[in-house]
Amino acid sequence: ETSLWCMLNILLAGMNPFYFHAVNVILHCLVTLVLMYTCDKAVFKDCRLAFVTALFFAVHPIHTEAVTGIVGRADVLACLLFLLAFLSYNRSVDQLYVGEHFPPTASPLFLLLSLFLGTCAMLVKETGVTVFGVCLVYDFFSLSYNGLKLRNGGIQQRPVRPAVSPGCGSPPVPLSGRENGKQQRLAHRGTWSSCHPEEQPSGGLPVPSRAIWAIRSYLTANNNQNFLYTARPFLKRAALVISYVILVLYFRLWIMGGSMPMFSEQDNPASFSPYLLTRFLTYSYLLAFNAWLLLAPITLCYDWQVGSIPLVESIWDVRNLATVFLVLVMTLLSLHCIAAFKKLEHKEVLVGLLFLVFPFIPASNLFFRVGFVVAERVLYMPSMGYCILFVHGLKKLSTWLNKWRITVPTLFALLLLLFSWKTVKQNEIWLSRESLFSSGVKTLPHNAKVHYNYANFLKDQGRNIEAIYHYKTALKLYPRHASALNNLGTLTKDVVEAKDYYRRALQLNPQHNRALFNLGNLLKADWALCWLNHDRLSVGLILKWHFKTCAIKTWFFWS
Template sequence: MKPPGNKRDILICLVLILFVIIIYWQAKDFKFVYYDDGTYVAERAHVMAGLTWDGFKWALTATEAGFWHPLTWLSLMIDRELFGNNPGGYHWTNVILHILNTLLLFLFLKRAAKVPIRSAIVALFFAIHPLHVESVAWLSQRKDLLCTFFGFSSLMAYVYYSESPHWRRYSVVLVLFILGLMSKPMIVTFPFVMLLMDYWPLQRMMMKGAAGNGIVTNAQELCTGRRPFGALLLEKLPLVVLSVIASVLVIFTEHKVQALTDLKVLSITDRFANALVSYVKYIAMMFWPANLTFYYPHPVTTPLAQVTGALLLLAVITAIIMLIWRRKRYLFTGWFWYVGTLVPVIGLIQVGPHAMADRYTYVPLIGLFIIIVWGASDLAARWQSGRLLLWVLLIVTTGSLSVVSWWQVSYWRNSVTLFEHALKIIPENYIALNNLGQYYITNGAYDKGLAYMNSAIQVKPKFGPLYYNVGLAMYGRRDYGKAIQYFKKAEQMTFVDDENRRMLGDCYRLMGEWRQAVDIYEKALEINIENVSARYGMALALMEMERKDEADKELRKTLLADPHHLSARKILMLLALKRGDMTTVVTEGQKAVANGSADAEVHKMMKYAVGETTGMDKDAFPVHPSKDNGSENKQK
């Protein structure tokens, strides 16, 4: 006896939740990894400050990470408020978002297609597939999960709108879509997905075809609520306009942070070749998810045989689908869902040095899952024992995928487990060598870190960030002369980066070459005016040059960008003490107390300023800017 609809749906949702929890439960103990997690959390002052008004205003305009995604920043700030410095809490938020995305996929597909069990199996594959582990276990992919949450919500709202079109329902679709774009512009293809859904499973599209003796009339079509293709396309126009704006914006922001690969480095031909091969590789990895890693180096030149084979295979699949698309409509929607939603990340506009990435399949694989589930169900219906065989295959597949995913999740436990696993898969993975070297250098194991860096340089001698990280090791050893050589070498390798210049400035400052340091800091700020460490370093150098008014100005700018910068606050208070400006001492001290950054020295200076401390001269608070190394060094 089948359970009633509502009880059945609740049971399905509970099963889906259970699978996700079993696979990802271990994430609660995971750490931040040396792969963008610093950029998004640990080294991002506004995020580390928690949910503040200043942080909210910053999030609305920030593009430092290459995207305009204010909702992603705000979600991380909320995590900071909830979990503090515990990375496990941030990871668990990702898991919760994956659960919500899984449930939304099931619910909107079930309502659209009116086939609960098939919809549930598609959602199950989405929940447990190893290719989706990267999107969930990697903290920095919060943006993918959040934009998918709002994207799926917009699809659910669109299904409701299709049942009874009204501007109020359409406005809900529009708002949810905008929220998705504000999380990450990955969902720019969703207007296209909605158009595919109009064809199947919603069947809103007016089709001319055989029905009995011939033609279905327009009147008959209109009675069923179907509309011409042009009308449905026009209906999506506001969404398309938003997608175009978001696409242009992301190209601008990625170019701003120098993340776009130049055509001189990777030609159009090479990009198309890699795109074709990647389409096929993703399909192969879906069926056989082995040797998955966080980074796949770009081959630059793809073998002609691979390109030709991929092109032929894709052409054959597309041709077959176009021949039978009227009889098996799910094939058309599923295939072009896969092909279409991959377009923004297939590498035609190349961001970063990778050839492909597991995370890019988070939404596109749904199209293939639809083809597999609906296709297998149709095939099983053709013979008597087909249904039983199908359930056996489902159980085996579910068990296998769950086990592989559990292991894949475990590799994301920390930087060492992630990068060592990657090197087992691809020994010459220079990004893994670089990042593992970063980890050891940051933790003081310079010899071990430099060994990995040197191995990476042998693989990719013209990759600028490698020289930057060797420079950090030399800086950590206080060998500032050698550090300068490597920071300069990094810039020669087209690594024009604000942090590289900031560290170069720090080296000059600590060697007593203050004028040179100020010049370098100014160049760092030309790249990123919000580089707090560069501005603070410049203030210290200006103080050494006795340009204290200018130093005071830079310290105030530092605190405007990062109100929790205690060193800048204390030096500003010390300068005020030296010139007898007790009002500024008290005012700045109160600000530090208010935001929780004040320490014993702050309170001591405040007491002196208001006359509570007697028998102590203001020279008891010496200023030694040359001994201040600034904030933490950021890894690349």
């Protein structure tokens, strides 16, 4: 679908890059508006907090690559479809129902629309399929908490008005479940604060104790009931969604030929490590590293491959402390979510965690290999969850901050200015090819890939001496860079040295077409000399180059 959007962009505005960027900015604005609506209706129930969340999301510097780069349109568009699918699923469930059972499906049409939008999100970007997991978990833990509150006294029911009697001698007509639930909500609309319902008696307990208390209350409330019967509406929706997702994923794998994409060690060094401990520690640290990019986007770069983040090969590596800290924070957030199960606050933490964790799972290397170490554009969708949790944290800290005469608006305004300034600076970096590649060399001088890209730019500009320097720097950092060897061969004036570069490139990658083509061109003039000297390798390369050239010409002729 992203290709279709780009084709439509070309048909309407040609190849002018301004319109490509303008469409990305418009999509980013749409995502921000839909996120604000989602937070208002399904998270905070407060338009002010929803606006603050959307504002924080709009200026986050981590979005620069996704919004400014053309390739990032897939992430922005998938995020928009992700939110629309979530809203459609939320709309399909009866929001007015408060009773002993899980809420029924009020609109099958919106449920089918959610499946369609989720499929479109997956076609745009593979991470879009995670919206189905978000919807099911949100359905189970959030939409069903009305019944738990009713059973445990979270909603103190006022006496229900007498049933309406159609006549003097007729029996009273009982109210429907929806009408009864609606009356209960209206009865307590005035007793709730703008953000939270009444506090529970366990509010003074520490978070782990409150979490255990909430789980025990939930189990006690259900021990005398048939769970399969009460959860039947949810189980029907879950069965439909899970069956559909399995079918869609099978179709996706069938299109890909039944195999996952192949990547090289240069793309993801950790996945090629022969040691399980190294892979586990590195993958775990990368989770903490991505979380740090969301929390403090200070060091940003367009490419994090080839030496940017060394492997974590020992449990004594100090970087493991970041992993442990991340585990502690996520554990405390989960316990806090469980402890606040009977409050509206529960939704804030729940949706924040779901939006943060689920969209990042496909890029985490936990289930299959991905073609990058760190990519800032894949954090576009998880950043929604981070913004929700951040605003929730600011609200919780408001009392403590006021004691020190520091108001929350002041702190947020300061952070908003810092993030806006960083975003403007990052957009200046993305203004041109030279500024982008030169900034990569300054930001990550130990990254071989950024030196290689900058050398390519210098080569295209005719600055060959500088290009050779950066090609050699890339080879010092990553000696197995076949493309750098090939490009060095094209810049050197010594034929013997050029042949050596091409041969070394082919030893590292026998399928490197450009090195094969360039070496064949050099050896073409030496055909007779190679034959007389019995240089079978050179003759074989010449023949292979000749046949491949003929095949390319034949393909162009018939196409």
